[in-house]
Amino acid sequence: MIVMQLLLSFVASTLFGMIFNVPPRLLPHSGFVGMSGWAAYTFAVRSSVDSVIATFIAAFFVAFLSNAFARRYRAPATIFIVPGILPLVPGGTAFEAMRHVVMNDYNAAIPLAAKAFMISGAIAMGLIFSEVVNQLVKRRP
Amino acid sequence: MTERIDEVMEICLLAGKLMLESGGETYRVEDTMGRIAASFGVSRSHSYVTPTGIMFSVEGTNVTRFIRISERSTDLSKVALVNHISRRISSGELSLDGARKELERIQQLPLGYPLWQQTAAAAAASACFASLLGGMNHFLPSLLSGGMAFWCFEMMHRFVKIRFFAEFFAAFVAGGIVLLMESAGFVRDVGNMMIGSVMPLVPGLAITNAVRDLMAGHLIAGLSRGAEAFLTAFAIGTGIAFVLSIR
Numbered sequence: 001m002i003v004m005q006l007l008l009s010f011v012a013s014t015l016f017g018m019i020f021n022v023p024p025r026l027l028p029h030s031g032f033v034g035m036s037g038w039a040a041y042t043f044a045v046r047s048s049v050d051s052v053i054a055t056f057i058a059a060f061f062v063a064f065l066s067n068a069f070a071r072r073y074r075a076p077a078t079i080f081i082v083p084g085i086l087p088l089v090p091g092g093t094a095f096e097a098m099r100h101v102v103m104n105d106y107n108a109a110i111p112l113a114a115k116a117f118m119i120s121g122a123i124a125m126g127l128i129f130s131e132v133v134n135q136l137v138k139r140r141p
Numbered sequence: 142m143t144e145r146i147d148e149v150m151e152i153c154l155l156a157g158k159l160m161l162e163s164g165g166e167t168y169r170v171e172d173t174m175g176r177i178a179a180s181f182g183v184s185r186s187h188s189y190v191t192p193t194g195i196m197f198s199v200e201g202t203n204v205t206r207f208i209r210i211s212e213r214s215t216d217l218s219k220v221a222l223v224n225h226i227s228r229r230i231s232s233g234e235l236s237l238d239g240a241r242k243e244l245e246r247i248q249q250l251p252l253g254y255p256l257w258q259q260t261a262a263a264a265a266a267s268a269c270f271a272s273l274l275g276g277m278n279h280f281l282p283s284l285l286s287g288g289m290a291f292w293c294f295e296m297m298h299r300f301v302k303i304r305f306f307a308e309f310f311a312a313f314v315a316g317g318i319v320l321l322m323e324s325a326g327f328v329r330d331v332g333n334m335m336i337g338s339v340m341p342l343v344p345g346l347a348i349t350n351a352v353r354d355l356m357a358g359h360l361i362a363g364l365s366r367g368a369e370a371f372l373t374a375f376a377i378g379t380g381i382a383f384v385l386s387i388r
Binding site: 004005008009011012016018019020021022023026038051074075076077079081082085086087089091092094095096098099101102109120123124126128133 | 146163164165166169186214216217218219220221224225228250253254258259263264266269270271273277293321332333335336339340341343345346348349350352353356374378381382385386
């Protein structure tokens, strides 16, 4: 089951990389980053961490790996970050929020929308924190 | 000397234009142009880049150039190529003429993967993602709806130059196909399939660039990329909501 999840997230991230025209030789790397991000997310959620914090941890991990790859392969970090964070996007929560809006059930929609918003913010914060770490690492001689 | 400065500016602007058109972050564009100029001996250059235009000027001379970016696409491999060339220029590997030839070669390159490969990738990515969320029995139906959604997006974007409408339409198509399959009795879990199918449309690059530009202090570029991401997400959401409301 876990192997299947890892495999699916690896393939999905690699293919997302193709949609964004990542150079062919770096496609497996962006797939690996996506897989690690999803693994971090599911692992955190299964050990009953809140999904906002789980997303933050996963986004941090994705950006950290991407920066490491960017230094190693001398390519822009964006190449690895973009396919990596896509699986973390709160599609499910946003969908549920939208479904309630359509049913005119705004009271149920607002908490879900707020959650989707918080998860998006967590992705941004994860990227920011890892950039801070990246700059600290870079500065060290 | 002025002729040389003109030539250096030409190369900087070409590199900047290629990067920005292919979806590079604005801070990376400014950084690259400054580095290229410095390696060719023009140390005091200033640039101001927004997602839709580049201004570049050299201190102490009268020249300032401006170029407008009207077509933007997503081609991260071109960003990587220009980045590589800028590194080679900085290390002194490439001369002025060599750099111009290399950049012009990149400009002529066709856009990344061909459309059929991208559509196939989008279909398979949707299928994988829907299976990741809901289980393997989502694989085949999402293959169809995700692929169709991406293909409709590309086709619509060619006819109508309004990106957000193309995204709305593609999400609508994805949702519509899923609903049709539900009424035919092929699928039960509509939600996860719709999410999987619209995944290739999600503005991942815009989100990443918005955050990275804001971090680098490029407030205008960051906010406009953020607006792009938000509008895209909104368009997808509206497309899905449209389908759900006629269900």
